Amino acid sequence: xxxxxxxxxxxHEEEIIHDVISLAKxxxxxxxxxxxxxxxxxxxEIMNQRIQVPYEIKxxxxxxxxxxxxxxxxxxxxxxxxxxxxxxxxxxxVLDNRTLYGPGVLDMKAGIVQAIWAYKCLKExxxxxxxxxxxxxxxxxxxxxxxxxxxxxxxxxxxxxxxxLEPGVENGNLKTGRKGAxxxxxxxxxxxxxxxxxxxxxxxxxVEMSYQIQQLQALNDNDMRTTVNVCKINGGTKTNVIAxxxxxxxxxxxxxxxxxxxxxxAILAIPTYxxxxxxxxxxxxxxxxxxxxxxxxxxxxxxxxxxxxLGLSIGHSFVGGASDGNKIAQNGVCVLDGLGAIGKGIHAxxxxxxxxxxLERIALLVALLMNIQ
Numbered sequence: 001x002x003x004x005x006x007x008x009x010x011x012h013e014e015e016i017i018h019d020v021i022s023l024a025k026x027x028x029x030x031x032x033x034x035x036x037x038x039x040x041x042x043x044x045e046i047m048n049q050r051i052q053v054p055y056e057i058k059x060x061x062x063x064x065x066x067x068x069x070x071x072x073x074x075x076x077x078x079x080x081x082x083x084x085x086x087x088x089x090x091x092x093x094v095l096d097n098r099t100l101y102g103p104g105v106l107d108m109k110a111g112i113v114q115a116i117w118a119y120k121c122l123k124e125x126x127x128x129x130x131x132x133x134x135x136x137x138x139x140x141x142x143x144x145x146x147x148x149x150x151x152x153x154x155x156x157x158x159x160x161x162x163x164x165l166e167p168g169v170e171n172g173n174l175k176t177g178r179k180g181a182x183x184x185x186x187x188x189x190x191x192x193x194x195x196x197x198x199x200x201x202x203x204x205x206x207v208e209m210s211y212q213i214q215q216l217q218a219l220n221d222n223d224m225r226t227t228v229n230v231c232k233i234n235g236g237t238k239t240n241v242i243a244x245x246x247x248x249x250x251x252x253x254x255x256x257x258x259x260x261x262x263x264x265x266a267i268l269a270i271p272t273y274x275x276x277x278x279x280x281x282x283x284x285x286x287x288x289x290x291x292x293x294x295x296x297x298x299x300x301x302x303x304x305x306x307x308x309x310l311g312l313s314i315g316h317s318f319v320g321g322a323s324d325g326n327k328i329a330q331n332g333v334c335v336l337d338g339l340g341a342i343g344k345g346i347h348a349x350x351x352x353x354x355x356x357x358x359l360e361r362i363a364l365l366v367a368l369l370m371n372i373q
Contacts, residue, residue, distance in 0.1 A: 001370075002310050002363065002367050003310065005121060005125065005363045006310060008363075009359050012117070013355070017095070017100065017355060019050070019113045020105060020109055020110050022042065022046070023042055023046065023082075023113060024105050024109045025093060027039070027086065027088045027103055027104070028082075028139075029083060029085060029086070029088075029142070030064060030139060030140040030142050030143040031143070032088070033062075033063045033064070036082075039082045039139070040057070040082060040139060043067055043082050044067060046116055047069070050116050050117065050120050051120050056068055058151050060140075060147035060151065061147060062140070062146075062147040064148060065139060066136060066138045066139070066151045067135070067137040067138075068135070069135040070132075070155060071134075073132055073158075074158050074160050075132040075133060075160060076131045076161055076162075076163065076369060076372060077134045077135070077155065077159040077328075077333075078118075078119075078133065078134065078135045078136070079135075079156075079162050079163065079164045080112040080115060080136075080137045080164075080340075081137060081139065081140070081142070081324065082139055083138075083139045083140055083141060083142050083143075086104060091103040091349060098356050099343075099353070099355065100352060100353045101350065101351065101352045102351065103351065104351070106167050106344075106352065106353050107166070107167055107346045107347065108165060108166055108340055108341075110167075110340060110341035110353050111339075114165055114341065115165055117362055118362055118365045118369065119133055119135075121363075122366060122369065129370055134159070136152065136156070138151070138324065141324055144287075145324055145327060149327055153327065153328070156331050157333075159328075159331075159333050161299060161335065161336065161372065163299075163336055163365070164324060164325040164328075164335060164337040164338070164339065165339050165340040166323050166325075166337055166340050167338065167341055167342065168338040168340060168341070168342050170344060171315070174300055174314060174316045174317070174338045175316070175317055175323075175338030176296045176317070177289075177290050177293075177296065177319070178289065178318070178319055178320070178323060178337060179225065179253040179255055179318075179319070179322065180253070180287045180289030180290075180322065181252065181253050181254075181287050182252050182283055182286025182287070183249055183251060183252070183284040183286075184228075184249070184252055184264075184281060184282070184284070185248070185281070185282045185283075186209070186212055186216070186247070186250070187247045187280040187282070188205040188209045188235075188245070188272075188277055188278070188279050188280075189205060189244065189245060189277065189278045189280070190202065190204055190244045190245065190276070191203035192244035193241070194240065194241070195239070195241055196240060199242055201242075202242030202244070203244070203276040204274060205246040205277060206235045206236055206246045208246070209233070209248060211274070212270060212272075215270045216228050216230055216250060217229075217230065219267070224254075224256075225253075225254070225255035226252075226254050226255070227251070227252070227320070228252050228263065229250060229251045229252075230248050230249075230250050231250065232248060232249040233246070233247070233248045234246070234247050253320050255291065255318065257288070257291070260289075267281060268281055287322045287326050288326050289329070290322075290326045290329045290335055291329065296336055297316075299334060299372070300316050302372065303336070303364060303367075303368050305371075306371065307364055310364070314364075317338075339364075339365055341357070341361060342361065343358075
């Protein structure tokens with residue numbers, strides 16, 4: 001059956017790539033509300049042309065609308081986003097032999113088109129799935145999905161599973177887990193004094209911060225997949241004044257929910273070292289990790305079996321970056337991520353999709369949808 005599905009997909013290559021290009025031509029970042037609405041309308045246009053399924057536009061307070069096709073019935077949720085990171089007009093769209101270049105083609109215009117054509121394939125070949133197929137596409141994933149988060153949680157709460165059509169790992173691997181993330185700002189307060197005449201009267205916040213940084217970096221734990229990285233620092237006023245204030249921002253990533261609280265407690269417990277210095281710690285709310293659970297791996301195993309029938313070898317990875325799959329996982333829903341296109345240059349000037357592999361990924365998505373029990 002997998003060969004038959006792939007042959008059908010390959011026979012529609014021209015139309016599929018046309019849809020990806022037309023969607024990529026409609027550009028918008030999440031901050032450009034007017035342009036974003038035009039991308040949303042283009043997604044709806046392609047849906048109407050190819051699959052004619054009922055849908056609704058769910059409004060958000062920030063006008064970053066969510067396209068949803070589904071109902072209250074337990075179903076398989078296909079997840080994607082239609083915003084990109086590239087400024088409008090910054091990249092050309094080029095089809096060069098078997099590679100498509102352009103803004104957002106990999107992340108993730110190709111993934112949205114993949115969902116639509118997988119649905120179309122199922123219907124035209126008369127293939128059945130145990131669960132109905134639902135789709136949700138939001139317009140603010142690249143800025144954290146703050147406007148659409150509650151909608152994502154609402155539409156996924158009764159899902160059998162969620163399949164996230166973000167790009168796969170460059171080597172073709174699926175993503176069976178993703179780290180959660182939060183930021184931490186550490187502020188150190190000291191006392192200013194003349195650096196030449198009376199340095200002993202000052203309390204150097206930068207010196208104190210140097211101790212804090214060493215302790216923060218020591219919290220990295222490879223075995224637990226926990227990373228703590230000081231990524232930004234600002235302090236002092238003038239070269240002849242003992243610094244009375246210093247501030248750093250840390251990027252913190254964790255593989256398990258329990259690690260988030262453990263690492264927060266460890267940071268708060270770091271003592272001050274310079275007499276008289278005081279510190280303040282502020283944490284962001286953070287994102288939920290997509291933990292690598294048995295349920296995710298079972299979905300991955302189904303995918304691998306179909307891939308083997310096409311002579312393909314697919315692996316899986318646990319990655320540091322977050323996606324909307326992290327949010328959906330909060331509902332206790334089984335999530336498999338990275339099912340989308342394969343290419344290079346995500347968020348870069350050479351963003352590209354391998355067309356040959358992309359067609360295979362569409363076929364494998366169809367096979368997975370059929371096999372989920």
